[in-house]
Amino acid sequence: MDALAGLLDGPRARGALLLRMVMEPPWAVRIEDRAPLCLMCVTHGEAWIGHDGGRPVRLRPGDIAVARGPEPYTVSGAPGTPPQALIGHGGTCHTLHGEPLEETMRLGVRTWGNAADGRHTLLVGTYAMEGEVGRRLLDALPPLVHLAADAFTCPVVPLLEDEIGRDEPGQSVFLDRVLDLLLIAVLRAWFSRPEAAAPAWYRAMGDPVVGPALRLLQNDPARPWTVASLASRVGVSRAGLARRFTELVGEPPMTYLTGWRLALAADLLRGTDATVESIARQVGYSGSFALSAAFKRVRGVGPQEYRTGGVGPQGHRAGGGPQGHRTGGVGS
Structure with a gap:
């Protein structure tokens, strides 16, 4: 990816x-x-x-x-x-x-x-x-x-x-x-334009050390990654990866991985009927309890509340947003 x-x-x-x-x-x-x-x-x-x-x-x-x-x-x-x-x-x-x-x-x-x-x-x-x-x-x-x-x-x-x-x-x-x-x-x-202020992790994809590490995390979030195992895969020391990753991405590798896992979980909660237990294992948590605890700690609501329309990030309703081709709307 x-x-x-x-x-x-x-x-x-x-x-x-x-x-x-x-x-x-x-x-x-x-x-x-x-x-x-x-x-x-x-x-x-x-x-x-x-x-x-x-x-x-x-x-x-x-x-x-x-x-x-x-x-x-x-x-x-x-x-x-x-x-x-x-x-x-x-x-x-x-x-x-x-x-x-x-x-x-x-x-x-x-x-x-x-x-x-x-x-x-x-x-x-x-x-x-x-x-x-x-x-x-x-x-x-x-x-x-x-x-x-x-x-x-x-x-x-x-x-x-x-x-x-x-x-x-x-x-x-x-x-x-x-x-x-x-x-x-x-x-x-x-x-591709110089004036585009891409996020730090996006720019870091071009780095010969951090780029491969990011791709490993994004492509296989369910693996029980540690900084040591990630460093071994990209061929650098644990301390060297942690330092360079934090410098270029703006957060440590495991913090980035947590955010990525929860982002994927949120998308699966909204876009699929999969159980919380199944989603937890897809994104790298041991089960629904572990995912729920992390999700609530970071998002402020549990997975089920998020799925059914509870208040999500930044105070927006989880089920908000317009739907296209509605009768009576401008796109009908």
């Missing part, structure tokens, strides 16, 4: 909210859905996107932006345009005064906007990304990633544009996978 695979090995679209947004200026949309991640690509015209208090970024045809939530942001045809629509939790749409807009702005299958022949068109994909492995990805990203068309070329964009308005059997699953491919391509391009 390489560094980028480590970031992407949990978040996968599952019924993502996908739509084509067609707008005629002047227009502005306020986004307050608290979704963790939203990807936007301008195909015609232009758009401006910015979080509150930040400088808006201009998107031209072919440009792609990734907005990290849950903080609200605004997308518009020009800076300073007052929002005419507000997107709330789950993709609901209404005016700033609360009047519903779902019907008036629905233009067809996964097509939404204020004019069917509007001059500005964006492809929008919104992730729920509830897995805690996804939290590592979110923590690695700035509030807004912007890739200009001349710095990023991906054949997936025309495919998404062609398929997003179709209503074929299995279309939502097909679109989920296309969105995943596009996100991977965007992030791969972004992390």
